[in-house]
Ligand SMILES: Nc1ncnc2c1ncn2[C@@H]1O[C@H](COP(=O)(O)OP(=O)(O)OP(=O)(O)O)[C@@H](O)[C@H]1O
């Protein structure tokens with residue numbers, strides 16, 4: 001492309017939120033939702049055929065709303081042969097969301113660029129999951145590289161050795177131990193009790209305590225994001241929900257705490273496994289350097305809960321959070337984008 005300049009984009013295409021970080025300085029994120037107006041009235045309401053992110057979530061009653069990822073991977077990508085139609089629809093919707101992100105990255109002018117992207121996936125993403133991401137990127141990116149999400153985080157934070165990254169997302173918690181080389185399968189664990197699981201447990205617990213209240217998972221998710229905590233800080237938490245049409249303040253202190261706690265056992269089991277199977281000479285360094293990232297890392301008391309468990313079972317543990325948990329994956333993917341030699345890249349023009 002004569003005169004076109006290279007644009008590198010780090011992409012965290014997440015279950016709940018898609019984040020981009022670009023070498024032209026643009027950094028942004030949108031919730032991973034795509035909506036299509038349901039009828040002529042809603043088409044008139046929006047004045048467009050497609051709606052993304054927060055606007056889609058807020059207006060979901062008048063939209064057919066899609067979330068193309070589940071548990072960190074494109075839906076139906078593992079059983080695409082059985083669910084051809086659903087898979088095709090997922091790829092179409094994901095492409096639209098992806099195109100929208102690239103428009104944001106290029107300020108509406110993708111044609112003027114040669115675009116290279118590194119896309120993060122859960123540590124245990126299958127070949128089919130990765131293939132689906134390549135399919136989604138065709139015609140949108142010029143070159144692509146798929147990388148394990150916790151590895152991109154470690155790379156971006158320059159934690160290349162003796163560190164354990166725990167990325168707590170919506171669909172998955174991805175753990176990756178770094179030992180100075182490209183992590184292998186043995187260095188990574190994915191668990192499925194993450195933010196979406198907390199939302200469902202919280203929803204079920206409120207429903208059980210207040211059967212007459214009327215609410216959706218989305219409502220309790222929002223409340224969780226504003227109040228999530230595991231530790232007891234003495235304050236009671238009240239959510240306002242309609243009961244027979246009348247807004248009532250309901251005490252959900254213990255329910256929220258229990259829901260947030262529900263992801264801890266699987267996380268600490270995985271931490272324990274990755275520490276105890278590490279080279280014994282370096283296990284102490286690993287215990288010293290556990291780093292929480294992802295939206296779920298913001299739960300108050302989670303860091304302390306993991307540290308306490310590590311102290312009890314492994315003798316010692318130092319866990320920390322980072323300043324920008326939301327951008328960590330995309331920032332690291334951008335750095336990989338700039339550093340990776342040509343041989344690692346898939347050229348989407350020749351691959352097609
Ligand atoms: N302050 C907060 N406290 C607790 N949870 C939060 C907070 N903010 C966001 N979350 C939760 O974090 C999750 C989103 O995190 P993140 O953006 O890292 O996930 P994702 O990358 O979209 O998901 P995945 O990595 O599983 O594909 C959601 O479940 C969201 O509700």
Ligand SMILES: [Mg+2]
Pocket residue numbers: 012014015149167169170294329
């Ligand atoms: Mg993520």
